[in-house]
Amino acid sequence: MATLPPLFLEATLHGAEKHGIETHSLAGNQGLLLFAEGITPSEQYTLLKKIIADLQPADPTSPVPQAEEMEKTVSTAATQTMDCQVSVEERAQLFKFLTG
C-alpha cells in the first residue's frame, strides 16, 4: 500500500466512489485504507480491475497511468504484505542511548 503513487491513489479513490465504495468514513483522509480492509483481496482485485477499466485516458499524453501499469501495481498491492520485522540494526539504534 505504501508504494502506491499519489496519482494512483487519487484516481482509485474517485473510481471507488463511482463504484459505490464508501471512502469517507475514516478520519484523517485515509479512504483507501477503508476500501482495502473492507473486502477480500480477490474482491479487491476484481473491483479495481473494473475501476482501472474506467480510467483509460482519452488523451495518451495524460498523466493517468496506463491500465496495464496500474493493474500490475494493484496486483502487487493486493497480494503482498509488507514485512515490518524490526531489524537488528534498528534495535541497536533504539538501545544505543541506554548504554551511553
Next chain:
Amino acid sequence: MRPAQKIPPILCISSGKGGVGKTTFCVNLATALAEKGARTLLIDGDLGLGNVDVVLGLQVNHTLRETVEQGRDPAAIMVEVQKDLFVLPASSGVPEMAGLNQEGQGSLTTLLEPLIQDFDLVLVDTAAGIGDSVLWFNQWASANIVILTPDPTSLTDGYALMKVLASRHLKKGFQLVINNVKSKQEAQDTFTNMAAVLGRFLQETPSYLGPLPKDSKVIQAIRSQKPFLHASPACPAARAIRTMAGHIFTQAGLQAGPDHQSPL
C-alpha cells in the same frame, strides 16, 4: 462551548508493550481535558480486557460487547463520569471481543460515529500489542499517541507498532509520551533517540507530547481506583498531564469557557 461539528479529533493511545501506563494516562488525560471544558469521550478500545472502568472505579452493567453483538446504541451503554467526561466501557474476559474481525470492527466504528459527533474530543485507549483492533482504532483515529518508557522492551514494541502503522497504514505524525521517567532529561533523551531512529529508518518525524514522571502518587491513585488528577491534584504526574492536555486542547482549536479554570 461547542458549536455543532462533524467528526471530532480522535486521539488513539497505544504503546505496543503492555503495562507502560496507557490506561492510567488515558483516564487522567481525559479527566484533564474535561476539566478544561472539552466534552470528552473515552472509549475503552481494549475490547476483550477493558480496564478503564476499573481505573475509574466504575460499576458498569453494559459494555461495547452489546454494541458489537446486538447492535445496541453505544449511547445507551455510555457512562457519565463527571461533567464533560464520558466513558464507553469494554468487556473483560471475552476473547471474541479481543479478536474482533474486520467486519465487527468496521461495524463498531460505524455505530460509534454518530455518537462521537456530540463530543469535542474522543480518546481511544487501545489494547497492548499490534493486533487487529489496535491497528483498526489507529487507522480510525486522526491522531496517534504512543506511550513509551525508557526500557528496551517498551522502545522495541513501541517502535514496532509505529513501523507497522507507518509502513502498512500510512500513518504519520506520531505524538510520543515518555512515561515513568526519573527526570525530564531522561525523557528528553528517550524521545530524541526514538525520533532519530524513526527518522532514519521510517523517514518519520514524531512530536513530543511530554514526559510523565515516576510518581508514587500514581500507584496510590490506581489502587484507590481514582484518577491521580483527583486523588493528588498537585503531584508531578498531574501537573505533567495538565500540560499535555493544554497542548491537545490548543491543537484541537478548543477554547476554555470562563468557568473552566485549572484547579491548581
